[in-house]
Amino acid sequence: MQNYISKYMEIIAKNGIRNTKQKEYILLELISSSTHLTAEQIHQRVKERKIGLATIYRNLKLFESLGIVKEIPSGGTSYYELKLFARKPLHIHFKCLKCNCMTDMDDSEITMEYVRLNQKVEKKLGAEVMDADITLLGICSACKAKFK
Amino acid sequence: MQNYISKYMEIIAKNGIRNTKQKEYILLELISSSTHLTAEQIHQRVKERKIGLATIYRNLKLFESLGIVKEIPSGGTSYYELKLFARKPLHIHFKCLKCNCMTDMDDSEITMEYVRLNQKVEKKLGAEVMDADITLLGICSACKAKFK
DNA sequence: CTACCTGCAAAACGTTTGCAAGACG
DNA sequence: CGTCTTGCAAACGTTTTGCAGGTAG
Numbered sequence: 001m002q003n004y005i006s007k008y009m010e011i012i013a014k015n016g017i018r019n020t021k022q023k024e025y026i027l028l029e030l031i032s033s034s035t036h037l038t039a040e041q042i043h044q045r046v047k048e049r050k051i052g053l054a055t056i057y058r059n060l061k062l063f064e065s066l067g068i069v070k071e072i073p074s075g076g077t078s079y080y081e082l083k084l085f086a087r088k089p090l091h092i093h094f095k096c097l098k099c100n101c102m103t104d105m106d107d108s109e110i111t112m113e114y115v116r117l118n119q120k121v122e123k124k125l126g127a128e129v130m131d132a133d134i135t136l137l138g139i140c141s142a143c144k145a146k147f148k
Numbered sequence: 149m150q151n152y153i154s155k156y157m158e159i160i161a162k163n164g165i166r167n168t169k170q171k172e173y174i175l176l177e178l179i180s181s182s183t184h185l186t187a188e189q190i191h192q193r194v195k196e197r198k199i200g201l202a203t204i205y206r207n208l209k210l211f212e213s214l215g216i217v218k219e220i221p222s223g224g225t226s227y228y229e230l231k232l233f234a235r236k237p238l239h240i241h242f243k244c245l246k247c248n249c250m251t252d253m254d255d256s257e258i259t260m261e262y263v264r265l266n267q268k269v270e271k272k273l274g275a276e277v278m279d280a281d282i283t284l285l286g287i288c289s290a291c292k293a294k295f296k
Numbered sequence: 297c298t299a300c301c302t303g304c305a306a307a308a309c310g311t312t313t314g315c316a317a318g319a320c321g
Numbered sequence: 322c323g324t325c326t327t328g329c330a331a332a333c334g335t336t337t338t339g340c341a342g343g344t345a346g
Contacts, residue, residue, distance in 0.1 A: 117262060132285065136280050137277070137279040138279075
């Protein structure tokens with residue numbers, strides 16, 4: 001965990017960008033969260049440490065330009081997930097229609113199927129496909145239990 | 149084409165909602181367009197007939213609740229596509245990073261692969277998966293030619 | 297007729313930007 | 322120290338809402 005942070009900080013330093021505690025706090029929230037977070041959700045979790053929402057947006061955008069973070073737009077807002085050092089370089093997102101939480105679909109068979117799909121598309125269009133946003137919409141297990 | 153409009157109007161009437169020329173114009177634009185449209189793009193195409201932007205948003209939301217239209221959020225705005233009577237009930241979107249146009253990926257092999265993916269997920273999670281947003285990002289053929 | 301629908305303008309929402317003060321290296 | 326980064330507030334673009342007038346059934 002602390003290990004990850006130092007790797008991210010190294011990348012940041014290597015690009016001539018200053019390491020600040022604000023950047024560290026944001027990255028820590030993304031590392032420790034089991035779900036993907038919106039800028040507002042990150043703000044809720046760090047605002048007691050007097051960090052402005054604008055700083056969070058600025059750094060998320062910065063992290064994205066460095067390839068550290070990926071933005072996932074969904075339903076009027078964006079969720080952010082770590083891209084570098086993530087176990088799953090390409091994967092499928094699952095968004096709950098009840099609680100709006102955004103998580104990864106963790107299933108090797110499904111990811112395999114997705115990789116096949118991506119290969120087909122890349123073969124078909126050449127190098128033109130740069131990225132993919134795949135989000136499945138439904139009810140998460142926590143909400144399923146809650147509303148039963 | 150006129151055939152489609154009457155089918156949509158029938159659904160609208162069946163739900164106790166009034167058929168207006170504003171609703172018809174919006175649906176006609178969605179039917180005749182080769183790409184998926186934003187609310188603003190629809191407004192550009194019908195505003196000479198004195199239709200307010202708010203009416204377009206209101207009706208798109210209404211159409212969505214009736215299952216006629218699907219919203220595809222991408223990059224700060226939303227695109228809308230017809231869902232009912234569409235040739236492709238489940239398909240993949242392609243968004244061009246140069247011109248921001250949003251189209252359907254029209255390839256039976258790829259769609260097949262997607263259906264397989266969906267089946268795997270549904271089998272895994274049961275009936276919890278209600279919908280999927282799949283958008284591939286890249287450069288469309290028109291832009292590819294233009295910038296070469 | 298009456299309830300629903302519309303246009304307009306104002307408000308709300310998420311995100312970005314300008315600027316002076318602060319902190320990293 | 323110089324310059325990059327921050328917090329705050331204002332600005333921005335998209336979407337929603339309140340309200341008075343208009344229109345479908």
